[in-house]
Structures are given as C-alpha cells and as structure tokens.
Amino acid sequence: MRNAFCSTLVELAANPAFVFLTGDLGFQALEPLRQEMGKRFINAGVAEQNMVSVAAGLANDGLRPWVYSIAPFLYARAFEQIRNDVCLHGMPVILVGNGGGYGYGVMGSTHHAIEDYGALLSLQGMRVYLPAFDSDVREAIRYLMGAAHPAYLRLGLSEQPKWFSPPPFSAWRHVLAGRGPTIAIAGPLAGGILDALRQSDLSADVWLVSELPITELPSEFLSSLRRSNYLMVIEEHVCAGGFGQMLSHQLLLAGAAPGQFVHRTALGYVSGRYGSQRFHRAECGLDPASIMAELNRAVLA
C-alpha cells in the first residue's frame, strides 16, 4: 500500500496547507513525495514524541499535518502526545502507521502493531481507517485530507485477489453475498479469506469493515445475522479493544446478538518464535485454512 499511499499524496501535494512529517522512515518509498513537497516534507528525525506535538502545533495554525512512521513507533511511543496534544484539542492530525498487525513479520515483535487501533480508539474524537486494498488507500487519503478530526490510517499490504473488484471505500462493505455463516473482517487479511471462500463450496456472507469506531449497523448485515444466527469476526489485532469487541457491544445494544459468535484475533506470540506475517497469522488461526476449517465445522454442526 505504500506506493498507492505515496502516489496519492503526490497528487495532493500542491495543497499549500498539507505538511508531511516522517520519523526518518520512507526510504525507497517516499522519495517522490519528498521531491514534490519541498520544504513541506519534514524529516523530523527519530523523535516521534516531538514529531506528534509539532504536528499538533501545525494543525493549531490551520495546516494539515500527516505524520508517518512504523505503526508502533507512533501510537505506542507518542501515545501521550496523541492523547493530549492531538485528541484533547481535536486537531485534524493524520497519523499513518505502516505495518498494521504482523506486517513487519520476522523483523520482530517491536515492529508489530497488534494493539494499535484499540489503544487509539480509547482517545477523544479519534477515528481509524483500515484500508484492505490499494484502491482503498487512495480513497481514504482523499477523504482524510479534508477531515476535521484526528485520524489513524493503518497501512499494510494489499492482498486483493485478481478476480475481485472492491466496492468503493466505506465503513461497511458487503463484499461477498452468500447463504451460510456471516463473517465480518477488518483489514487486508480479508483478501486471502475471500479467495479461499471462492475456491471452496462453502457459501458465506462476508462484510468488510474499514472505519472504526462502528457508528452504524447496516440493516442488510442485521438481516444476514438473523438468517445465519452465526457471526465470525476476524481481525489482525488483539481481542482487547478490537473490532470484535466493538461489534459485539453494538449488537448487544441493538438486541441483535447472534446465537453463535466466533472471534479470531491476534494472540501475540504463541510459540515464542518469529516468522513472516503469514507465519504469525497461522499461529493465531487467522490464516485462510484455519478460518475455512472453523467455518466448515460451523456449517456441519
């Protein structure tokens, strides 16, 4: 998604209010943006706390700062700066975290972002955007450039199946219509699951959620739940503060809780060993094979 991210921002670089700050990251990815933005592209060095507060100062004066780093270096290192300087003041600072979930793979746990949006969504006015495909990145960026609230954009790798054409970016998207279990997925891992479902005989009704917190429950989604009485939520994030907790809360409030609820989440480091994003997903039961096994069990039960 980094190329889609960079090329879209390059298209918007002429906006004189747009300022881009990076925590010394973006090698072999953001050079075109640096070239295009000139003095409004600021490498703030390896100093994320300062960078976030500087962004709040820029936003206070009417500019539109975007702050970029490897995800945990932003949301974890500079959490208080995000809380106090950005969110308490409602500053429209856009935080961009690269490597959502286990995206940095074998680079190790310090680089993973498996509690990012749970932590950030506990803050005042924060909204989180979870593009699943490159086209989502482009649409999300165009929206965020005019947004009037703090936001976190979680970037990963687009896993869009060749046969799949994503509907326009929005909070809820009905990406696969089917008769069986209802599935709600957050983030790019939806791609592999959609592909696995297409290759199987199993019919499932699949929803993709790309904006948090959840502010609505689409009536078509509720109809799907009433019919299937089964909901599986899948996300590359820990259970605490995750999409599944938010969704189940909303469903309880709406009196629409299904009879069966399965929540597949990041589980941390199950074996204590490191590997690719695919390796960590498999350890957590987030890989398409594990998901399909669970769905088949549910259908046969």
Next chain:
Amino acid sequence: MDLTSELLLKARLRLLQMHFESGVGHIGGNLSCLDILMSLHHKVLRPLDKFVLSKGHSAGSLYVTLWSLGLLSDDDLKTFHKEGTRLSGHPPVRGIPEIPFATGSLGHGLSLSAGLALAKKLKGEKGRIFCLTSDGEWNEGSNWESLIFTRHNHLNVTLVVDMNGLQGFGSTSDIADLEPLAEKFRAFRIPTLEVDGHDVDAVAMALRQDGDGPAVVVAKTKKGHGVSFMEDSFEWHYLPLSRESYHQAVEQLISICATHSAALS
C-alpha cells in the same frame, strides 16, 4: 504597557488570594514564574506572537497575568479550581484565546511551540513563539527531542526556563543534576542568556533579543519568591495555603513593598 511595581504586587497578592480561596497548592512554582509571565505579557508579546506555558502547573500565574491585562475577569479568577470552572488547575483545552494548548504533563510545550513556529515559517508569517518550561522539566526526554528539532529547523522559538532549582520531591541538583543547564543549550549553538528572573526589565530585555532562530533565556528564580517562608522550600511546590500562612504572606508582601517604596522616595 508600563509594568509598575504596584501592578506586580497586585498580581502577586491576587495570585495568593486565588490559591488561598480555592485551597490549591503549587503556589511555589507560580510565585517563581509570575514576574517572567508579567514581563513577557506586559512588555514583550506583540499581536502576532504566541505563548505556550509548558509548566502547566503554573496556570495560576498565567490566569493572574491575563487578569492583569483585563483578559480574564475577577469573577473568572473566583472560579479557579472550582466545580464547573473553565480555569482548571492546569491550562484548559479551549475557551481562552491566549492559551493555545492545554498542558500539565511536562515536556510537551516546547514541541508544540516548535509546531507553531514551523507553521509561521511555512506560511511566511511574522511573529515569535515563546515557551516557558520549568527546570525540573528538563528531565523529560521529549524536551531534548524538541531542542534538536527547533535548532535544526532554525525555528523562531524563545525558550524561557524558570530556573528555581526545586522540583516535586527535592532539589533539581539532588534528583537529576543538569547544571550547567545554560551551557547545555549553548552546546546546541543556541544563543542563551542568563538573567535574574525577578527583574522584569532584565527579563524583558533578554526576551526582546530579536532574531529569526531559536533563543534561550535561563531565568534564575526563587520558588515562592516574595514570601520568605516559601522561598526555596520545595514543600510549597504542592502545599495549599492555610488561613494563617495566607495572611502572613500578604502582610509580608505589603510590608516589603512599603519598605521598597520608602527607600525609593
């Protein structure tokens, strides 16, 4: 605006009254920086300039300074620290145009100031940004990040350090000795002046040093300045004023001022 010793005394008394009536501590660090804030706001700040109070626990001094300029009312000050007030113990998020940011957790103000200065630089706008930190606040790593950034980007930020030598649980020299702090700023090649932080003319002169890059003024101050039993006593970082100590403090300030006036005449 002329900053007379009468106005300074009036502000000091109003600060004590406000803290006493609200039963609020942090008076020591407020008294140490009141002269700096009065000097800055009455003698230095121009319409395009902005000020960020990084040592948010001195909000009382800032409120009283804004009151001395007619920007907050006496009725406003009466609500300080009380239920439903807009004058919280540390600067509030919104509602007072002269306070751009809520502060209170230390180590934020200088970076926020850098952001404000960078915005002016990118827009080609005039105006200087002033920021007041405490000395204990230089324990915070984020301040050093900000110093590096401000220096590297040649931002027009004037940092004032309220150098009272005491912090929350002891003296700065016992807890994390940073002396000589001014030399550390100079090592960043940032022009640094050291002044008596209770000499409002000297503070103003130091703050008026114009330039388009960063500058530091290390203001030597006394915690609890003006009230003998509070001076250089770290207990007064937190303690609220009892009725007895309040009256004692007021009497002392008035008598010192009377002696000073008699000597002048």
